Amino acid sequence: MTGPGNSGLSVGPSLIDATPKRQRNTLALWLSRLEGPQTIGRGRGFWITFVLAVLAAAIYPMFVDGWTVGNTAYFLVWTFMAMGLGVIWGYAGSLSFGQTAFFGLAGYGYGVLTLNFGAAYGFTLLALVLAVGLAALLAVVLGYFMFYGRVQGVFIGIVTLSVTLVFQAFMAQTAGPEWAIGAARLNGFNGMSGMPPLTIPWPGGDVLLYADIALYYVLLGLMLLVYLGLRMLLNAPFGNVLVAIRENPERAEMLGYDVRRYQLLGFVLGGALAGLSGVLYTAWGQYITPSSMSITAAALPVIWVAFGGRKDVTATLIGTLVMIFLYQWLTIYGSQYAIVVMGVILVLTVLFAPEGIVLSLMRWISARLKPAGGRA
Amino acid sequence: MLSTLFSFFYQFGDAFAFLVIASMGLAIIFGMMGVINLAHGEFIMCGAYTTVSLAQLGLPLPLAIIGGAAVAGLIGMLLEVTIIRHLYHRPLDSIVATWGLSMIATQGVLIVLGSTMQGVGTPLGSFTVGGFSYSTYRMVLMGIAVLLLVGLYLLFYHTRAGVIARATIQLPRMARATGVDTGRVYTLTFGLGAALAGLAGGLYAPTMTLVPTMGATFMVESFVTVVIGGGDIFLGAAPAAAILAVIRSGMTAWQGQLFGQIGLLITVIIVIRVLPGGLSGWILGGRK
Numbered sequence: 001m002t003g004p005g006n007s008g009l010s011v012g013p014s015l016i017d018a019t020p021k022r023q024r025n026t027l028a029l030w031l032s033r034l035e036g037p038q039t040i041g042r043g044r045g046f047w048i049t050f051v052l053a054v055l056a057a058a059i060y061p062m063f064v065d066g067w068t069v070g071n072t073a074y075f076l077v078w079t080f081m082a083m084g085l086g087v088i089w090g091y092a093g094s095l096s097f098g099q100t101a102f103f104g105l106a107g108y109g110y111g112v113l114t115l116n117f118g119a120a121y122g123f124t125l126l127a128l129v130l131a132v133g134l135a136a137l138l139a140v141v142l143g144y145f146m147f148y149g150r151v152q153g154v155f156i157g158i159v160t161l162s163v164t165l166v167f168q169a170f171m172a173q174t175a176g177p178e179w180a181i182g183a184a185r186l187n188g189f190n191g192m193s194g195m196p197p198l199t200i201p202w203p204g205g206d207v208l209l210y211a212d213i214a215l216y217y218v219l220l221g222l223m224l225l226v227y228l229g230l231r232m233l234l235n236a237p238f239g240n241v242l243v244a245i246r247e248n249p250e251r252a253e254m255l256g257y258d259v260r261r262y263q264l265l266g267f268v269l270g271g272a273l274a275g276l277s278g279v280l281y282t283a284w285g286q287y288i289t290p291s292s293m294s295i296t297a298a299a300l301p302v303i304w305v306a307f308g309g310r311k312d313v314t315a316t317l318i319g320t321l322v323m324i325f326l327y328q329w330l331t332i333y334g335s336q337y338a339i340v341v342m343g344v345i346l347v348l349t350v351l352f353a354p355e356g357i358v359l360s361l362m363r364w365i366s367a368r369l370k371p372a373g374g375r376a
Numbered sequence: 377m378l379s380t381l382f383s384f385f386y387q388f389g390d391a392f393a394f395l396v397i398a399s400m401g402l403a404i405i406f407g408m409m410g411v412i413n414l415a416h417g418e419f420i421m422c423g424a425y426t427t428v429s430l431a432q433l434g435l436p437l438p439l440a441i442i443g444g445a446a447v448a449g450l451i452g453m454l455l456e457v458t459i460i461r462h463l464y465h466r467p468l469d470s471i472v473a474t475w476g477l478s479m480i481a482t483q484g485v486l487i488v489l490g491s492t493m494q495g496v497g498t499p500l501g502s503f504t505v506g507g508f509s510y511s512t513y514r515m516v517l518m519g520i521a522v523l524l525l526v527g528l529y530l531l532f533y534h535t536r537a538g539v540i541a542r543a544t545i546q547l548p549r550m551a552r553a554t555g556v557d558t559g560r561v562y563t564l565t566f567g568l569g570a571a572l573a574g575l576a577g578g579l580y581a582p583t584m585t586l587v588p589t590m591g592a593t594f595m596v597e598s599f600v601t602v603v604i605g606g607g608d609i610f611l612g613a614a615p616a617a618a619i620l621a622v623i624r625s626g627m628t629a630w631q632g633q634l635f636g637q638i639g640l641l642i643t644v645i646i647v648i649r650v651l652p653g654g655l656s657g658w659i660l661g662g663r664k
Contacts, residue, residue: 095472142645145648146648146649149650151648153467153468154412154467154468155603157412157468157471158599158602158603161599162596162641165592165596166596166638295478295592302475306472336486336487339479340484342476342479343478343479343480344476345476346472346475350463351459
């Protein structure tokens with residue numbers, strides 16, 4: 001599946017065109033993979049803005065106190081789930097309403113593992129990997145039944161939503177002392193707490209990543225890694241096939257691609273990213289409750305991604321950060337009305353900017369810049 | 377022996393009635409328009425709140441329930457005209473929009489009316505079979521579930537409105553060419569679905585506590601019924617409700633309410649693997 005796609009590299013002055021072909025070394029080759037038909041941000045202007053944004057994010061902790069930085073780290077925690085949903089919904093075209101099931105499973109998984117085995121020898125990092133693996137496993141099982149049953153779009157949403165709601169109901173009734181896994185009490189509706197934060201083993205004393213500056217940098221780095229990694233993956237043949245399936249599953253199948261397998265892989269990737277958010281959330285606040293899998297919690301990622309623009313990972317990321325910031329600001333100043341406002345934003349976005357507000361803005365800006373600067 | 381049999385019949389009938397009543401509104405909207413109405417639970421909540429308010433004003437319960445259904449139906453038609461109508465060509469977006477509406481409704485009710493509302497007691501008392509006591513009202517609900525299915529069957533297959541509605545489902549363009557106002561059919565169908573959801577809320581309002589999030593308790597059951605049933609109400613949702621009722625009453629009797637729900641969920645996940653078109657797709661496919 002090459003499509004009009006791979007020629008997208010030569011549209012506009014991209015990174016590789018800036019260097020003569022002879023001098024193109026391995027680094028430039030890798031950088032060139034960051035651009036392609038499936039992501040709209042490209043060219044010098046975009047990357048300059050990107051580097052400036054990263055620099056601003058990097059020096060930001062110098063201007064505010066530790067608590068605020070920890071709070072900003074909280075925003076970053078959610079971006080992984082949002083980008084994962086963007087892959088499933090925007091790129092693969094099958095909308096999952098239940099990303100919170102993976103979020104919750106991984107969060108609880110991290111809690112159970114670390115409460116039982118502690119944080120010594122960097123175990124929290126292993127627990128992170130294992131918990132994300134658990135979420136991915138759930139996605140494999142669920143995705144197998146859905147995609148290999150050739151369930152259409154609507155039903156995927158319903159089944160995933162049902163899974164997260166039942167999971168929430170199940171965890172909410174685990175209040176009794178008989179509901180414990182090893183040393184970890186599940187604690188019903190009040191949820192689990194007291195698990196250790198992520199701990200990096202370091203000579204001369206472990207580094208405990210409490211909600212503070214160090215955690216902020218780790219999350220920022222992780223977010224950039226996932227963002228750039230997704231850009232490469234989505235512009236690689238895998239991403240092109242996903243988009244081909246979204247646009248026309250029958251045609252993709254006729255061209256010889258196993259639609260079910262690609263959809264399953266996209267779903268597992270999204271599930272694992274939601275799981276990563278779940279682990280980071282649990283480690284950030286050292287608690288996890290069943291309400292993180294409730295119907296409201298399940299709606300929020302859908303709102304972020306719809307607002308940002310599901311068909312572009314950059315738009316998803318920006319939209320998510322804006323919406324989480326707005327949501328927190330609203331909960332502080334208008335408490336109860338925050339959810340109403342979120343609902344209104346969702347309905348208005350769907351009605352008037354179905355592509356997503358951030359994505360529409362990005363398209364508008366690049367259209368504005370084109371006649372002036374000659375680059376998109 | 378007879379009392380055990382009756383007990384099983386009662387459990388099954390109760391589960392069947394709940395699944396049929398809770399899912400009819402969702403099934404009609406889905407079957408007609410392919411839209412899964414995620415605000416279904418909120419229409420149920422609206423029906424329940426209206427019913428209880430009317431009953432507390434002194435209206436007899438049956439009238440109050442009809443009032444609840446009517447209010448939910450009117451709100452449904454209003455939302456169809458203002459929002460849902462613009463999204464028919466984008467099914468996923470229409471679902472997302474109904475989700476937004478659901479959030480607004482739940483939280484709005486919480487803000488305006490508070491976290492709980494004084495309910496009305498379950499009417500009609502109880503009767504005893506073989507030493508166990510059963511609620512008469514729940515027996516009435518079973519009867520209503522059957523009547524509802526019969527009534528909808530008559531509506532769709534033995535009235536002119538039903539013919540027009542089915543024509544609109546099967547070939548919307550052809551229906552339009554023969555002079556059917558399909559837009560109005562959709563509005564009325566959405567209203568009917570919402571009214572049935574309101575009816576479900578009204579009927580179950582006396583048996584449960586009224587909280588703004590009560591819609592969510594109906595969600596999983598009604599989704600599962602519609603997913604297993606597929607697009608057709610009579611060949612899909614009704615038999616699906618019967619099968620699921622056996623599973624739910626069995627699991628509930630064995631391990632409790634929550635495991636009844638888990639049983640339903642596992643059933644649905646297995647069924648979509650085996651019968652992706654749902655029961656009605658399988659039955660109709662077999663017939664063709």
